[in-house]
Structure formats: structure tokens, C-alpha cells
Amino acid sequence: MAKANFVTPELHEFVEVPEVSEGTMAHLSPFVAYPEHNTDLNFPGELVEDWHGKTLSKLDDLRKRYRSLQVYLDSCVKCGACTDKCHYFLGTKDPKNMPVGRQDLLRKVYRRYFTLAGRFFPKLVGAKDLTRETLDEWYSYYHQCSQCRRCSVFCPYGIDTAEISMAAREILDSIGYGQKYCNEIIAKVGKIGNNLGLPGPALADTLEGLEEDVEDDTGVAVKYPLDVKGADILLVTPSADFFAEPHVDGLIGYGKVFHEAGVSWTLSSYASEAANFGMFIGSYENMRRVSLRIRKAALDLGVKRIVFGECGHAWRVAYAFLNTLAGPFDFLDPAYPVPQHIMEFTWDQIQKGKLKFDKTANDHMKLTFHDSCNVARATRMGDKPGGQIEIPRNVIKAVCNNFADMHHETIGERTFCCGGGGGLLTDDLMEIRVKGALPRMTALKNVMEEEGVTHLAAICAICKSQFTKVLPYYGMEMDQVVSVHQLVSNAIILTGQETDENDRDDEPDEVEI
Amino acid sequence: MAIEVEGKVLETDEEGYLVNLSDWMPGVAEIMAKDDDLELTDEHWEIINFLREYYEEYQIAPAVRVLTKAVGKKLGKEKGNSKYLYALFPYGPGKQACRFAGLPKPTGCI
Numbered sequence: 001m002a003k004a005n006f007v008t009p010e011l012h013e014f015v016e017v018p019e020v021s022e023g024t025m026a027h028l029s030p031f032v033a034y035p036e037h038n039t040d041l042n043f044p045g046e047l048v049e050d051w052h053g054k055t056l057s058k059l060d061d062l063r064k065r066y067r068s069l070q071v072y073l074d075s076c077v078k079c080g081a082c083t084d085k086c087h088y089f090l091g092t093k094d095p096k097n098m099p100v101g102r103q104d105l106l107r108k109v110y111r112r113y114f115t116l117a118g119r120f121f122p123k124l125v126g127a128k129d130l131t132r133e134t135l136d137e138w139y140s141y142y143h144q145c146s147q148c149r150r151c152s153v154f155c156p157y158g159i160d161t162a163e164i165s166m167a168a169r170e171i172l173d174s175i176g177y178g179q180k181y182c183n184e185i186i187a188k189v190g191k192i193g194n195n196l197g198l199p200g201p202a203l204a205d206t207l208e209g210l211e212e213d214v215e216d217d218t219g220v221a222v223k224y225p226l227d228v229k230g231a232d233i234l235l236v237t238p239s240a241d242f243f244a245e246p247h248v249d250g251l252i253g254y255g256k257v258f259h260e261a262g263v264s265w266t267l268s269s270y271a272s273e274a275a276n277f278g279m280f281i282g283s284y285e286n287m288r289r290v291s292l293r294i295r296k297a298a299l300d301l302g303v304k305r306i307v308f309g310e311c312g313h314a315w316r317v318a319y320a321f322l323n324t325l326a327g328p329f330d331f332l333d334p335a336y337p338v339p340q341h342i343m344e345f346t347w348d349q350i351q352k353g354k355l356k357f358d359k360t361a362n363d364h365m366k367l368t369f370h371d372s373c374n375v376a377r378a379t380r381m382g383d384k385p386g387g388q389i390e391i392p393r394n395v396i397k398a399v400c401n402n403f404a405d406m407h408h409e410t411i412g413e414r415t416f417c418c419g420g421g422g423g424l425l426t427d428d429l430m431e432i433r434v435k436g437a438l439p440r441m442t443a444l445k446n447v448m449e450e451e452g453v454t455h456l457a458a459i460c461a462i463c464k465s466q467f468t469k470v471l472p473y474y475g476m477e478m479d480q481v482v483s484v485h486q487l488v489s490n491a492i493i494l495t496g497q498e499t500d501e502n503d504r505d506d507e508p509d510e511v512e513i
Numbered sequence: 514m515a516i517e518v519e520g521k522v523l524e525t526d527e528e529g530y531l532v533n534l535s536d537w538m539p540g541v542a543e544i545m546a547k548d549d550d551l552e553l554t555d556e557h558w559e560i561i562n563f564l565r566e567y568y569e570e571y572q573i574a575p576a577v578r579v580l581t582k583a584v585g586k587k588l589g590k591e592k593g594n595s596k597y598l599y600a601l602f603p604y605g606p607g608k609q610a611c612r613f614a615g616l617p618k619p620t621g622c623i
């Protein structure tokens with residue numbers, strides 16, 4: 001497994017808008033799904049013979065089904081506001097990675113076959129024939145979009161490139177040209193219950209291990225329950241939380257918060273995944289199938305509330321679509337948000353004074369916070385506008401003494417993607433992941449130099465994994481990324497916990513910057 | 514794709530993972546390590562063997578924490594961390610070590 005052959009961009013004080021360089025990323029395409037990955041999701045196994053007709057009829061179907069898509073395809077006036085807003089363009093110089101360039105890949109075909117001007121005077125309106133090469137170009141460049149929607153913040157018409165990229169991927173799936181990473185994973189959710197393919201017994205073993213660790217650490221028997229009928233809360237969290245670091249440290253934190261809050265909670269081995277890759281491939285049917293597992297688990301376990309763990313796009317699906325995909329949730333307790341984010345839960349407990357913290361436990365770090373795209377731009381938390389931006393920061397500040405934000409143009413609703421979202425978190429796309437991380441890495445480096453920040457906190461499994469991988473490319477350390485609930489976990493003082501302040505103070509800093 | 518081990522041609526996927534788990538033999542790890550410019554030591558084999566045992570029981574690679582804990586118990590606490598594992602397997606214990614051990618690649622948000 002040779003390391004991908006590309007040059008990591010250099011970090012400068014500012015990310016300069018690069019001069020356009022045609023085709024720099026034309027070579028990059030992710031692995032194509034195997035036939036069984038596609039058929040598991042009810043797509044044709046391989047590229048169908050009549051792909052031309054099927055592509056156009058799917059595009060026609062989608063533009064009629066989703067009014068937004070039709071509007072986005074029609075309304076671009078080529079004003080240029082989006083051109084320098086995409087992290088992938090900034091990192092690659094490829095004009096097809098400009099949001100408008102990416103949209104036009106689909107738009108030119110739409111114009112050719114579905115608009116009067118395009119049918120009769122294609123050259124005048126940038127309309128192009130659909131060819132076999134078009135499909136390859138779509139496959140390449142629609143898998144160089146993390147569907148982060150930063151461009152839509154700056155578009156005067158609000159054109160959402162993510163929706164266009166989802167539509168393109170759905171068209172490709174419908175003709176048997178799916179992506180291995182997403183489709184294999186969605187199939188695993190259907191068969192095993194989570195993206196990782198972590199079976200129930202392995203999950204139980206992992207959780208038991210966490211209980212041992214936390215008890216060894218604190219002297220308090222914090223439980224990480226699985227499939228407990230009659231629990232009040234069902235926690236749905238990305239399966240990476242069971243598997244990877246620093247994700248698992250966040251999971252430990254959720255458990256400690258629930259413990260101190262005195263609520264009964266459980267995980268489900270049937271719905272052991274918050275992530276919903278159905279959204280990445282634009283497939284309503286697959287998104288619904290994944291969501292219905294959560295509904296079924298909630299009903300089977302008889303819970304009163306559903307809480308989501310730290311997962312960016314899961315929160316978008318949960319916050320924005322869960323009720324229509326898998327509702328109504330009239331069997332849940334209406335006194336609580338349906339569903340609720342773990343950050344809302346923890347912040348609520350903090351405000352009520354239910355949690356005790358020793359903030360010095362995080363004194364070896366100075367934190368900054370990475371807003372995950374789907375949380376920042378597509379959802380809310382709490383009951384005020386902007387809660388999704390404020391609440392995670394409030395929680396961090398409640399448990400840490402040292403915090404500084406990155407440059408204001410790179411956070412909040414203008415946050416730059418980690419570079420690995422939207423179904424791109426796969427090794428075969430490492431080049432675009434590393435290059436697309438450039439704006440975020442630049443902002444991080446600056447806040448490290450100017451404010452002495454040492455660690456980057458995140459609330460999304462993809463962001464955490466992506467940073468772990470790309471930080472070393474930019475000369476930083478993989479363990480500079482932490483989970484927000486890891487910080488909570490470090491600082492929380494459990495009732496009856498054996499604390500040894502001296503011990504803690506003597507610990508050396510874990511990371512040298 | 515394929516690799517040749519002890520005279521047998523074994524099928525691998527695009528990323529070099531064995532397609533059939535049952536094809537695995539110690540020579541697989543040796544050949545794959547050679548391709549990655551790694552020389553396998555007893556420390557590497559401790560990990561590879563643990564991965565195979567765990568997979569046999571649970572049909573999945575162990576979580577990083579499960580792995581580091583097991584390593585810590587067996588080889589001493591100072592080795593029970595992911596830095597030690599990354600020092601042994603620079604491409605990551607989950608991915609590189611799993612490949613050497615003949616396990617499928619872990620998928621998802623990791």
C-alpha cells in the first residue's frame with residue numbers, strides 16, 4: 001500500500017485564492033462499488049446498458065421530485081461569489097472544484113435536454129451532450145465535494161451545491177455506478193446495524209471494557225448499558241465512538257454525564273449507528289431505511305427520549321429529517337426535544353448545576369473548536385438561533401480554562417470543512433482530503449501561533465478521524481484532536497469519585513507542540 | 514490484484530487486503546510487510562496474532578482501546594497506547610496491521 005503520490009500544500013499566513021489550473025484533480029476518483037454493494041441498496045450492480053436514457057430520466061425525475069434542484073439548476077447567474085469559497089478549490093486550483101464549476105457539470109446536461117435554448121442552441125447556453133465521459137467526470141468531481149454547504153452561505157441565490165452533488169450521486173447509483181466506500185457502509189448498516197460492521201457481542205465486549213476502565217480510573221461504577229428495555233434514553237451515536245480514538249473518549253464522557261444526571265439510558269445493538277450515509281448518496285430510500293432502525297430500536301426498548309452523540313451529519317438528518325423519515329415520534333416524552341443532541345443534554349445539566357467540574361484537569365491544553373459543517377449550517381441546538389454554534393463552546397468553556405476561537409471567517413456558519421465529510425473519508429481519496437484541509441489547517445496553525453492553542457475539539461466522528469489523518473501531513477500531531485465530551489470526561493467529578501489532585505498536577509503534558 | 518505467497522497466488526482487493534480470509538498464512542504478513550518496507554519483529558507478531566484471535570471470536574477487528582489495553586496488559590503499561598502501535602505500524606494499527614493479519618478493512622467514520 002504505497003503512500004499516495006502528491007504534494008501537501010504549504011501553510012501560509014492566509015489562504016490565497018489560487019490562479020485557476022485546469023484539470024489538476026481530473027485523475028482522482030474513488031473506488032467503484034462492487035456489484036453486491038450496489039444491489040444491497042437496490043441499485044443495479046453494474047453500469048446499465050441504456051445508461052443514457054436512464055440518466056436523463058432519473059435527472060428528470062429528481063428535478064420534479066425536488067423543486068429545490070430545479071431552482072438551483074436554473075438560477076445561477078455566474079456572479080462568481082462562490083468561486084473562492086470551496087476548500088477543495090482553494091487546495092487544488094481545479095476550476096471544477098469551484099462550486100459553480102461543480103454545479104455546471106450537471107447543469108450543462110440539464111440545459112441540453114430540458115431547456116428550450118439548450119435543445120436548439122446548446123453552444124450559446126453552455127449546454128453539452130451527455131456522453132460516457134460525462135459520467136466519469138461526474139463520478140470524479142461529485143466525489144470531490146464534501147457537501148459542506150459553505151458555498152451556499154455566500155451564493156446570493158442560496159444555491160446549495162451539496163444538493164446538486166447528492167442528486168448527481170443518486171443518478172450515478174441509479175445506473176449502477178456507485179461509490180464503494182458509501183455503498184459498502186450503508187449495506188453494513190442494513191446487515192449488522194452500524195457502519196463498522198461491529199456485531200452485538202463485540203459491542204458488548206467493548207462497552208464492558210469501558211466500564212472497567214472508568215471504574216479503575218475513578219472508583220465509580222459508571223455503566224455503559226446495551227439493549228436495556230425500559231431505559232429512559234436511547235443514545236444513538238456514530239459507531240466510530242466505540243472503535244476509534246479520540247471518539248471513544250467522548251463516549252466515556254457521555255456515560256459519565258448520564259451517570260451524574262441520574263437518568264437511565266441505553267445503547268442499542270440494532271441501531272448502533274447515528275451516521276446516515278443515505279444522505280451522502282442523495283438516496284431518500286436508503287436514508288429512510290437507516291432512520292427506521294432508530295425508530296424500531298426506540299419502540300422495542302420502550303424508551304422515552306432519543307439523544308444523539310457527537311456526529312455531524314447524523315445531527316442534520318436527526319434534526320431536519322428524522323420526523324418525516326421515521327416519525328411520528330408521538331410515543332416519546334414531549335417534554336424533551338425529539339431528538340436531542342448530547343451537547344444540549346450536557347449544557348442543560350451544567351446550567352442546572354447538576355455537574356461538578358475540576359477545570360484544571362484540562363489545564364495542559366488550550367482548546368479551539370471546529371464547527372462541523374452539517375451542525376453549523378444545517379441545524380440548531382437549544383432554543384435560540386445560533387445555539388448550535390454557542391452551546392458546544394459553552395460546554396467547552398465550562399470544563400476548560402483555556403479556549404480561543406480560530407479566525408472568525410473560518411468558524412460558525414462560515415466554518416471550513418475538515419476535508420473528509422460527505423462520503424470522502426476513505427483512503428482512496430486521501431489526496432483531496434489533504435488538499436481540502438488546507439483552509440482549516442491554516443486557521444488552526446494561526447491560532448496555535450497567535451493564541452498558544454494546543455488542541456482542536458470537534459463534535460463529529462468524521463471530523464475527528466479526518467484531522468487525525470491529515471494533521472501529520474501539515475506537520476502537526478494526530479492527537480491534537482479531541483472530542484468535546486472527552487474534555488467533559490476529564491473535568492467531571494463524579495459523586496464518590498476518588499480524586500487525587502496532586503497526582504493529576506504532576507502529569508506531564510501529553511503533547512509537545 | 515493478487516500476491517504470491519509460498520507458491521500460491523492469493524487474491525487481494527484494490528487496497529491490498531486479502532479477499533478470502535481463509536487464504537491467510539504467516540507468509541502473507543511477511544510479504545505485505547516487505548512491500549511496505551517493514552521488517553516484522555516479535556512485537557509486530559504479538560499484535561498480528563492478537564488481531565487474528567480477536568477476529569475469530571468477534572468477526573471484527575478490535576477497537577483501538579481494546580487493542581491498546583490488551584497490549585498494555587501483555588507487554589507492559591508503557592506500551593498500551595496508540596503511539597506505540599503507530600510506531601510499529603506507521604499506516605495505523607487498524608488498517609496496516611489488519612491487512613497483515615488477513616482481516617478485512619475496518620470501514621466507517623474512522
